[in-house]
Amino acid sequence: MASCDVASSCRMNEEFAVPKDVEEVRTAMANFAERHVAAGRRVVLITSGGTKVPLESRTVRFLDNFSSGRRGASSAEYFLAKGYAVIFLHRHRSLCPYTRLYTGVNLLDCLTLNTIQEGTELVTVDQRKLPNITNILKRYQEVQTVGLLLPVEFSTLSEYLHLLKAAAQALSPIGSKAMFYLAAAVSDFYIPASEMPEHKIQSSNGPLQISMKMVPKILKPLVKDWAPKAFVISFKLETDPSILLERAYCALDTYKHQAVVANVLDTRHGYVVIVTKDFQKELVLTDKEAERGVEIEDKIVKNLSNAHSHFINQ
Known part of the structure; x- marks a missing residue:
């Protein structure tokens, strides 16, 4: 094991609680x-x-x-449509593939209870309140039948870091056939467990002052040690467009991975730039495409799956 891996592992184990089921999840991901x-x-x-x-x-x-x-949930659908098997490492109660399309819909308002005969009742669905539900349900059931989607849930930063490491180690044996699409918005700061108060902070103590540490950059050991042959994509979100590309190229140079999807907060649903060491590709969603229900993630996935093919063939 490389020294970078040892140092990262030691720090993670000391400062971030290890989920009790991490080995079980690692095995499930490796088998998948x-x-x-x-x-x-x-x-x-x-x-x-x-x-x-x-x-x-x-x-x-x-x-x-x-x-x-x-972004992660919609991208998962497009990767599944491209023939990928998907491990979906997602935050508890965040959007999920397929069901994301009906966020905010009260399911009970879409159902009607009908009495067929005495003692027999049938629940029917008002499809007008669940647009395109027939096609979405067919796609979902096709994915479930083949077992193409493996959801893995996390709640805290600690769980995320350990589960991502477990995923990298589980996918490392498949080499270049593995892709890491790191779309989660990961905190840059945290409070170490050793410095955290055990009980609820009391407002009666006055104004709150917090000192936080930098979260270890897990991308470096992932690329260098845990899954060195995989195709790795990170995401860079900024609020200042003038520094976006500079920060994207800086990330590529620092971590030596394959691609950065760069986007600005205000325009992230309609414009991104894919940056690699070989090219820079702007993806734009036109008004007409948006009206037809096209999503920018469809374009992102098409471009990155093509880049992944090239990476494998190399």
Whole structure:
């Protein structure tokens, strides 16, 4: 094991609690990957949603971010349509593939209870309130029948870090057939367990002052040690367009992975730039495409799956 891996592992184990089921999940992901590669498929690990950073050991308060998991959930659908098997590492209660399309819909308002005869009742669905539900349900059932989607859930930053490492180690044996699509909005700051108060912080103590540490950059050991032959994509979100490309190229140079999907907060649903060491590709969603229900993630996945093919052939 390389020194970088040892140092990262030691720090993670000391400062971030290890999920009790991490070995069981690692085995499930390894078996999933092995089965699908044997069937001629590629496997993509998609991270999705934000990460929760607790302020107390017995957590009442935590720091969060705006991420709903929309990009990860929609991308998963497009990767599945491209023939990939998908491990979906997502935040608890964030959006999930297929069901994401009906977020905000009260399911009970879409159902009607009909009495067929005495003692027999039938529940029917009002499809007008669940647009395109027939096609979505068919796609979902096709995916479930073949077992193409493996959801893995996390809640906290600690769980995310350990599960991502487990995923990298599980997918490492399949080499270049593995893709990592790291769309989750991961916190850059945290409070170490050793410095965290055990009980609820009392407002009666006055204004709150918090000192936070930098979250270890897990991308470096992932690329260098845990899954060195995989095709790895990170995401770079900025609010200042003038620094976007500079930050994307800086990430490529620092971590030596294959691609960065760069986007600006205000335009992230309609414009991204895919940056690699060989090319820079702007993807734009036109008004007409948006009216037809096209999503920018469809274009992202098409471009990256093509780049993955080239990577494998090299």
